[in-house]
Amino acid sequence: MNDPVDIIQSARDVFEETGYITIPDALTGQQVASLSSAIDELTARDPGKIHNVADIFGKHDAFLELLDLPTVLPVITELLGTNIWVNHSHLNANPATDSKDVSEFDNGYGWHRDGGAIHKDLPWPPPLLSIKIGFYLTDLMQEGSGQTYFIRDSHKTGERTPSAQELPDSAFPMMCKAGTAVLFDRRLIHSIRSANYSGSKRRVIFVQYAFRWMAAVDPMKVEHLRRKCSPVRQQLLGMTTRVRTIDGAQGRSGLYYPGPEDVPLAHPGNTRRESRLRSIARRLLQVFRR
Numbered sequence: 001m002n003d004p005v006d007i008i009q010s011a012r013d014v015f016e017e018t019g020y021i022t023i024p025d026a027l028t029g030q031q032v033a034s035l036s037s038a039i040d041e042l043t044a045r046d047p048g049k050i051h052n053v054a055d056i057f058g059k060h061d062a063f064l065e066l067l068d069l070p071t072v073l074p075v076i077t078e079l080l081g082t083n084i085w086v087n088h089s090h091l092n093a094n095p096a097t098d099s100k101d102v103s104e105f106d107n108g109y110g111w112h113r114d115g116g117a118i119h120k121d122l123p124w125p126p127p128l129l130s131i132k133i134g135f136y137l138t139d140l141m142q143e144g145s146g147q148t149y150f151i152r153d154s155h156k157t158g159e160r161t162p163s164a165q166e167l168p169d170s171a172f173p174m175m176c177k178a179g180t181a182v183l184f185d186r187r188l189i190h191s192i193r194s195a196n197y198s199g200s201k202r203r204v205i206f207v208q209y210a211f212r213w214m215a216a217v218d219p220m221k222v223e224h225l226r227r228k229c230s231p232v233r234q235q236l237l238g239m240t241t242r243v244r245t246i247d248g249a250q251g252r253s254g255l256y257y258p259g260p261e262d263v264p265l266a267h268p269g270n271t272r273r274e275s276r277l278r279s280i281a282r283r284l285l286q287v288f289r290r
């Protein structure tokens with residue numbers, strides 16, 4: 001299975017089957033260090049508190065490189081295509097405490113599927129629509145390090161979310177090393193927190209890719225970044241949308257009718273499909289061989 005097309009197909013199969021793909025070493029040690037110190041800067045006022053801060057890109061330039069990370073973005077475009085943007089982001093800092101379970105938190109694990117009203121508005125099964133990436137900046141190989149828990153197969157079963165303090169047998173913690181990216185299906189039930197009694201603060205950044213016609217989850221205060229960003233980054237921050245005339249019909253949004261200026265990510269010059277496929281395939285092959 002060394003043909004890139006086969007490897008990518010099997011990554012797709014893994015994603016569809018399990019609801020997630022892990023990419024170890026998606027970030028270098030240097031990137032982990034600079035992203036961790038950006039989180040520390042932004043949470044310096046109250047370092048002992050749990051932080052879950054949305055809309056990160058306008059808050060620190062260090063985060064910008066996550067938008068089009070070569071180890072991750074090609075996998076996203078293979079799964080969602082190129083008419084996408086980042087409609088949500090947040091950083092989470094979870095200091096260690098002595099508590100061995102989540103009873104200290106009112107809403108416990110905070111089990112949920114991403115997407116809020118999508119799950120009320122659409123019948124089950126709703127389509128995938130968006131993928132979230134967790135960029136884990138702390139080693140989470142020891143139990144009780146504040147891992148994200150997932151409910152196995154829940155992206156397919158449509159089962160109810162467990163109650164706040166419940167830890168069902170089908171729940172498992174995402175054990176991973178610092179630098180790992182985990183791409184997960186929006187419909188997979190996951191925790192908002194778990195107990196961290198590791199002695200070390202857990203730091204994670206979450207970035208959500210969605211179709212461009214889906215609204216922002218957070219305010220996306222990013223206009224001031226325009227001059228710092230490449231066309232692809234501008235697309236991913238929602239800055240490239242034009243109003244177009246389609247077959248003589250005026251005033252149609254490029255969110256629904258994307259032209260080449262709306263989606264630089266789709267330009268052949270940016271994608272070079274064959275070499276892109278090979279580079280994704282190389283990365284995925286490393287993942288499968290672990």
Ligand SMILES: O=C(O)CCC(=O)C(=O)O
Nearest residue numbers: 092147148191192193206
């Ligand atoms: O912090 C975590 O482990 C998960 C947070 C998350 O994905 C969410 O809040 O949707």
